[in-house]
Amino acid sequence: MKEKTILHYDMDAFYASVEIRDNPSLKGKPIVVGNSIITTASYEARKFGVRSAMPVMEARKLCHHLLVIPVSMGKYMEVSRKIKNLVARLTEKVEFIASDEGYVDITELVKRYPSKEYFARRFQKGIYKNTGLTCSVGIGYNKLSAKIASDAKKPGGYYIFNNSQEFVEYISGKNIKIIPGVGKKFQELLGERNILMVRDVHNYSLYELISYFGKSRGEFLYCSAMGEDNRQVDYKRKIHxxxxxxxxxxxxxxxxxxxxxxxxxxxxxxxxxxxxxxxxxxxxxxxxxxxxxxxxxxxxxxxxxxxxxxxxxxxxxxxxxxxxxxxxxxxxxxxxxxxxxxxRQLSFSERELFNKKNRVDLLKEKIKKIEKNN
Structure with a gap:
């Protein structure tokens, strides 16, 4: 299989960063965006243990001077569309996986630039220049390595894995939760087998991991710890x-x-x-x-x-x-x-407006015909 170069970008505390950009007085303060449930927490708020999906009342107990900003989804989605348009100008090989992150296959694209480091910095500068927001960037040889690389220097940094050897050396000494998809429940199961760090996975064969955790999770764990991921940047997939x-x-x-x-x-x-x-x-x-x-x-x-x-x-x-x-x-x-x-289809109000316009146009045509005949 041809060697790939994949970039993963992740906007830093996206909703909170948009609010701080629009109101600079919020900079450096612990803020969250949400109504009753937190959607995004600034990095200052995260230092107190505040995180997304946490009830606002619970977050206030952790940080008494927490500032809560109401959700302005329309504003965030407008910024998201702008970011996507910027990324799509580079190549069509983009898989947007959320409003604030995506994978980009830059295998051919990056050859036009002096280095991967240069491309990463240029990508970040382009986003910041056009939106006033920072993003973290990871470049790897597959989607897994690119995703973990983008988390390595957050916020606002970049990290690069050139090959699987660099990747395995990096993650071996990390907590097992660094692997995307290893949630709290799976961590508890792994802990029962004394698999706490990524390197602990290397003590087990693929057959053993499958026998303990099932075929799907066993293979996923084994391949991830080895830096293997054959998923492609799926830019043509139809979402049902x-x-x-x-x-x-x-x-x-x-x-x-x-x-x-x-x-x-x-x-x-x-x-x-x-x-x-x-x-x-x-x-x-x-x-x-x-x-x-x-x-x-x-x-x-x-x-x-x-x-x-x-x-x-x-x-x-x-x-x-x-x-x-x-x-x-x-x-x-x-x-x-x-x-x-x-x-998209026309909404009910739009259809009514469209039909009304058609009726007016038809009436005008009839009047013209009558006048012509007379």
């Missing part, structure tokens, strides 16, 4: 749905807990929807109870939408129809029947 779900170690039983978790999952899913410039027609809620019974409830909208308010109200209406007499083990939210914004 976007969604997120959480499995809870301790089942949820209160209405407050369920509502809080749903809001967090909704936010992540909505961010992916708008980040990919998509409109949806169907909202789906998935619930798995403690006894393993799983239900899905869906609602199809009259018109395509990406409005946070419309989609959230729809989800809340669906949620009201669910009987939560049993404790909840899993919650999921997804948006389906997707259409790119560039080829």
């Amino acid at each position: 749905s976007v969604g997120n779900e959480n499995t809870f170690r301790y089942p949820l039983e209160s209405e407050v807990e369920i509502k809080r978790e749903l809001e967090s999952i909704f936010h992540k899913t909505h961010e992916r929807l708008v980040g990919k410039d998509l409109l949806c027609k169907t909202v789906t809620l998935k619930v798995r109870f403690e006894n393993r019974k799983t239900i899905t409830r869906s609602k199809t909208l009259e018109n395509l939408a990406d409005s946070r308010e419309i989609l959230k109200n729809t989800l809340e209406n669906i949620n009201e129809s669910v009987d939560y007499s049993m404790r909840v083990k899993l919650l999921g939210v997804s948006f389906g029947n997707l259409v790119q914004k560039s080829i």
